[in-house]
Amino acid sequence: MVIVWLWGLIGAVLLIGVIIAVIMVSNAFRNRIITEEIILKSLPDVFDGFRILFITDIHRRRLPSALLNPLKGKVDVVLLGGDLTEKNSPLDRLADNMTLVTSIAPTYVVHGNHDYRADISWVDQIIKGSGAKLLMDENVRIEREGASLWLTGVDFPKKGGKTSYRPFPRLTMPNALDVTCRIILVHDPLWLSIQKSVPADLILAGHTHGGQVILPFLGRRHVENFYHKYDAGMFQWPRRDGTGREAKLLISRGFGTSHLPIRWGSPAEMHVLTLRKEKE
Template sequence: MLPALTASLKTERVAVTIEQLPLALHGTTVVQLSDFHFDGYSLSPSLLETAIAQCNRLVPDLVVLTGDFITRNPSDIEALAVYLQHLRSRLGVYAVLGNHDSPSARVRRHVQQTLAAVEVVPLWNDIAYPWGDRLPLVGLADISSPDCQPELLLAQLPPSTPRLVLAHNPDTMDKLRSSRADLVLSGHTHGGQVILPGGIPAPSLLKKLSPWVPPIVKQQMPFFNQDCERVFRHWEWAAGLHTVGARQLYVNRGLASYWPGRLFCPPELTVITLLAAPPLEEKDSAICSGSD
């Protein structure tokens, strides 16, 4: 197969205010990488090495990996782990698994065990405390699994405790509507891979055209299929920072590229800086001065 079209790694920086974040954690940094698909076609070793070197240069407090380490072959995780073992951060490296990493319990366990062997902590409906109990890190099961029941997991935390949530597929936001989830970090979309004029992800347009496309074309191009609804629904959240109700969502464009590749949608490393919300009195005075 011909290699997919890609581009140089782009580092995106985003600052997110978290209500009730302790002042001691103001300015803490999280680097996010996502969607490796290390299958021999979709991600070159050189781009992967560039991303790991860039991550280490930034000296983050925490590194999070938001799934799809492999595409189909479970043994690809071993080759990827050789690279991932070089990731460094002050408080560790944590991961959630994607749909490709968890087609069965056997594959999931293999991916989890291989990650754990190189000190990447896999979370599958687990809560970790790299910052202590002031800011839990919640890692959800992939939405394609019946294990994905975020309400039950998040209800274990005190309502006044802010929390960071890792969920491979951004559609998981639909299951978080009644839970506190201050910032959700996701991947899965590859940013849409091809961005059309006006910033429209190509798959969202293809989905709209679906009713007029002949069946023979749909067979060749899965994005025309109604079935692609199962893969991803909310293309309005294809990449970047979004506010969804009282929750914030950041979607990383990933590193790998499915064939034929990317256009105006470079592979991404994200640096997220968490900010404490200003005290109430300061907010009040800001509102007063804004209305003068």
């Protein structure tokens, strides 16, 4: 009887393990778009309703054309927040992904740490060849009816480390603090922790995968204390630029996975963001 009971217990444990494994893999390959409105005080009136497709941390995954093709003509810009690929991932998959997103809307890209671990020269050739704009610590002006929305792309340090970023690119136009609306696209939100000021209205980041695997009772396991709070979701970040205002910070859980293709408590996601002008 004891042996039968032990074998039954072992069987139950194995079954539970298989079920959990199936759920974790299923979560890793979910195709999910989070839609939300983001209200910005400095947004020019003509940009009210401006829509962004934001995707980060694709890694080895293939973007779902069936889900994204219907967005053609319905979003104004695509922003890719780094880790578009990784070492030993097929480059033709990156090429297919880039062809897809650039067919949807004008596309802007920043590097992530895994992009630099791949063959970066080929990665950049594919990105630029697709027609996307690779932002390496530079500003882009998006214009609509004479008004401007500024996009700043922060490049991930090629050699890694949170202190080896290049200087934050400044806007050159006069009275920039008073008359501009600015979005920052950066792969790793930890970059914020080393900035004396962040003159922006919206910051889009990824890298964290939302913890990727959040174990019951243990929660998120990160080396950096920063990520214990700033893991995934929407936050407020002090601008410290003399305005007394805060920037909105969105950290995406990302579409792909790092290391193993598993997720628990942090399902894959991408975002369609509609910018709205704050009502007076």
